[in-house]
Amino acid sequence: MNRILVTGGAGFLGSHLCDSLLEKGADVICVDNFFSGSKDNIRHLSSHPYFEFTRHDIIHPLFLEVDKIFHLACPASPIHYQINAIKTVKTNVMGTINMLGLAKRIKARILLTSSSEVYGDAKVHPQPEGYWGNVNPIGLRSCYDEGKRVAETLMMDYHRQNKVDIQIARIFNTYGPRMAVNDGRAISNFIVQALKGDPLTVYGDGSQTRSFCYVSDLIQALIALMEINEFPGPVNLGNPEEISLLEVAEKIIKLTKSSSKITHKSLPADDPLRRCPDISLAKKKLGWEPRVKLEEGLEKTISHFKDKLSIQ
Ligand code: NAD
Ligand code: UDP
Numbered sequence: 001m002n003r004i005l006v007t008g009g010a011g012f013l014g015s016h017l018c019d020s021l022l023e024k025g026a027d028v029i030c031v032d033n034f035f036s037g038s039k040d041n042i043r044h045l046s047s048h049p050y051f052e053f054t055r056h057d058i059i060h061p062l063f064l065e066v067d068k069i070f071h072l073a074c075p076a077s078p079i080h081y082q083i084n085a086i087k088t089v090k091t092n093v094m095g096t097i098n099m100l101g102l103a104k105r106i107k108a109r110i111l112l113t114s115s116s117e118v119y120g121d122a123k124v125h126p127q128p129e130g131y132w133g134n135v136n137p138i139g140l141r142s143c144y145d146e147g148k149r150v151a152e153t154l155m156m157d158y159h160r161q162n163k164v165d166i167q168i169a170r171i172f173n174t175y176g177p178r179m180a181v182n183d184g185r186a187i188s189n190f191i192v193q194a195l196k197g198d199p200l201t202v203y204g205d206g207s208q209t210r211s212f213c214y215v216s217d218l219i220q221a222l223i224a225l226m227e228i229n230e231f232p233g234p235v236n237l238g239n240p241e242e243i244s245l246l247e248v249a250e251k252i253i254k255l256t257k258s259s260s261k262i263t264h265k266s267l268p269a270d271d272p273l274r275r276c277p278d279i280s281l282a283k284k285k286l287g288w289e290p291r292v293k294l295e296e297g298l299e300k301t302i303s304h305f306k307d308k309l310s311i312q
Pocket of ligand 2: 078185187189267
């Protein structure tokens, strides 16, 4: 049996990943410090015979024995990763060094969940893996995007220098059930606002674009990526359907049948103007592409938030 460590396993993506790995018969150790994750996300797994939880902050060394490591631990929402920017850098740098040191010692394969943020405010559309990005090294988002860039560097250097078996996934905006009500990202904010009848806060004029991937599609790709070990990545994972934030807000108002209006707030500093993945590599290597359409994924996410907010 595969023994698998999931760092950040109590978070949004990590908890879905734990579910899928357990369904596939793996023995899962979930490590999390609950910085942005939640016990609610993993409560249903507490009596599973092959699930184990360890509360641990990965900026400190971790000693255990596994075959594979999915390294997700890192807050993903700008609101969360900016609360304590220095800690975000520590998680990305010291945390990734610790997980790579662990992988090296126990000869485990390790997959890092990097981010489309490494492309920054991209000048190339859609973004292929070969694009080096346009990132502000001293801005408010740097703790995260430069953090992920150095985490990728560490992955590659441990691979080249110490022959650690690695894979880098560059994840583009992903959404779905188990996003926290206070997550602060666009889709969760808009749905919560629409369900409460509050104005939807579109930052700037809403013409900036993102490409939103439903969580089940993304998890499938992560698991497939762990299985192919012919090259170290990076591999873009996301949904290439690009949409403006204003359109997303309008769609959510329609799907929730909300009477909410749209209000505009100032655009955060360094907010990327356009983001869309080139997923040719993932298609070729994994035979993967997203299947869940935005409306379908939004419906499921709306149901999740209705439950959370106790709305019928
Ligand atoms: P999340 O915030 O829900 O999950 C991150 C988890 O990591 C949380 O449970 C948090 O408590 C834990 N964590 C944070 N710092 C830690 C530390 N020092 N020690 C131990 N645990 C720690 O975010 P998510 O959306 O599930 O993202 C998971 C991963 O995927 C992150 O690495 C993120 O950068 C990456 N990613 C996500 C997206 C997305 O759209 N969801 C996009 C790109 C990349
Ligand atoms: N955004 C918005 N209203 C919100 C939250 C976010 O208009 O309430 C915008 C944000 O400025 C960005 C886009 O939505 O242009 C996606 O933001 P999110 O935080 O979801 O992800 P990221 O910026 O990391 O891609």
